[in-house]
Amino acid sequence: MIRIEFPSQLSALVAGRTRLEVTASNLKEVFNKIDETAPMVRSQIFDANGAIRQFVGLFLDEHQIHEIGDGTQPVHEDSRILIVMAVAGG
Template structure:
């Protein structure tokens, strides 16, 4: 059985930069989503403080954070509309620039 497919829900694997774990308690997790926005909202449901670490006050991805879907940086860090497919892996990383 596909471990990501439970009760016909599509679950996306999400992982984080270890540096976020200096500030928050985070584990790799599975979420149900079809867009980056939905991934993040699910994460924030269980960890509201995470929102301010990833998004700025206007809801865009912070300047020095990169979100990868299947090893590619998302194309819409403002609207978060990038699609997530059944087999996608999402990584939330810190950019090497700035900070």
């Protein structure tokens, strides 16, 4: 199964979890599966135009994804998606 790892900042939107496992063949399907479980997560990762928010890092198998496009990037059964949120402060 594909493993999605959420930062603590999003865990409240995923019922307190920091990890979710789904079955999918591409990124679009992965985020559709996340929507089924935690529909508020998408708005924290993507802006209204569907672009990855500036303060979010999205990684697929240790490679940063800068734009998701149509979401057809393939994922594999053992893929890992890591979502990282920037922390700011002084």
